[in-house]
Amino acid sequence: MSFISNFKLVSVASGALLLAACAANGSSSSSDMGADVGPIAGSQEDLVANVGDRVFFAFDRYDLNATAQSTLQRQAAWLDAHPTVTLLVEGHCDERGTREYNLALGARRANAAKGYLVSLGADPARATTISYGKERPVALGHNEESWALNRRAVSVVVNGPTS
């Protein structure tokens, strides 16, 4: 999945991010003239728009495919560029699994993403993990298209610049 389509999906799916994005726009120094509008460097919006905040997994899997690896490579570089930022990596599953198993699987996914960041040189202390199992889907359909979007690890900026 390309970065561009990732971004679109993220934009429509995450209410929290939309709110954050609004706040970012509100505090932006850019004028209504349309020049230089963009997220604050090191913010969640920056991560979403310019890097990609999430990677996706196959059903009942937690290995990172080439697309996921390149997203995480950009995340690692981005972390390097913003040394004060720390991340919470959330692991999520689709609804096609039992609850406790999915909690464990979500933990695996979050740790797979974090582990790859660390392997690229990120300080392990800058990324903590949490699993939500199947409790927090972003796509609400009951079909493979939605399930594919819900099987994800999402990097959330914990103490970046406030928007």
Next chain:
Amino acid sequence: MRIRVLMAMSAVLSLTLLFPASVEQAFAQRGGDTLHIEINQGIIDPMPIAIADFIGQSPDEIQKGQTLAQVVTNNLRNSGLFRPIDPRAFIERPNDFQALPRFVDWRLIDAEALLTGQVVLQDDGRLRIEFRLWDVLREQQLIGLQYFTTPENWRRVAHLVSDAIYERLTGETGYFDTRIVYIHESGPANLRRKRLAIMDQDGANPTYLTDGRDLVLTPRFSPTAQEITYLAYQNNKPRVYLLNIETAQQEIVGDFPGMTFAPRFSPDGKKIIMSFERDGNSDIYVMDLARRRSTRLTRHPAIDTGATYSPDGRRLTFESDRSQFQQIYVMNADGTDVKRISFGDGRYGTPVWSPRGDLIAFTKHRQGRFYIGVMRPDGSGERLLTESFLDEGPTWSPNGRVLMFFRQSGDTFKLWSVDLTGYNLRQIPTQGDASDPAWSPLIK
């Protein structure tokens, strides 16, 4: 309010035997076996039973007598073993609790069993509820019992009466005087609000135990039904908690780096078995509640979770994907002698040992469908009882005859129950959506 509701459970309840209404009747054995329901087979032909409104004198007693009869009727019908006869067909309307029924009138409407009862609000403020169960064909009293209780406790007596009837006619322990702890769900799927809730087995008296601020999952009863262990995301940390129902006191029991989840009590209530997740790997640990010390039971890079004890506390069943996909395993309570028991086509999870020890219930996922099933602890005799888009998380009735689970259809989550025979699939009434049910033990 929560505490008041739950204190009512332990309100004084006393019980005495009623002698048969007529001494001669006690010896009027008419040959043949006594009235009995065989429940090891699927019941295709439930026993016809007439349940008369409990007799009362004052308007309050009459009203209570009617609702008592309704609760008993509902319980017995929902068991799938009884067919309560429509009261509009009754020829006799019992109005004297001490008099013998006119058995011929009950035979005419094909009743095999008859329940009569009486409600008396005594001068001391207590409620006296008495009932007699009759074998209509043999014209004899099968049981006569009398309960003394506080008036607000009438509903619990209706469940005790139901249990007494069930036990007398099936020879099995009843399960009507029990409760269900579950997760009440509301709101959109991406921001689901989940609250810990408790209700009677028939869906009555639902009460919330948490306010919905934190995500809560998988509540399980202690063997005394006084405590619940569950998973809560407080301050964004998924950890195992313990809640005392009467005091509402809540404490964390699994506070370790990483996630603790999938908790269950040991049968003696002294330990909680749970999964610890560290760096993405989940293993099974047991926590001694008195000493607050944990012991690791599995050590494997695979996911090990969903552990539950056998009723004697000597064995455990759990799920693991150590053989590639989610499968069910058993081992000794100290973690030794691990054996895989599920070998069918598909994924198997959420194993729960029957209170009788003879079966393990599970969730099966195969080719896009989910099933509730049972197998013996050695993995033989697999039987699937239900099937849907998502059926998950079975919990046993304390007598091991009924399984409750939750079913997702579209965006809707509801609690359902099914007999061990696979018959009598029915939805449990809840306010709103519900999931993760756990059946209480019999309340003593």
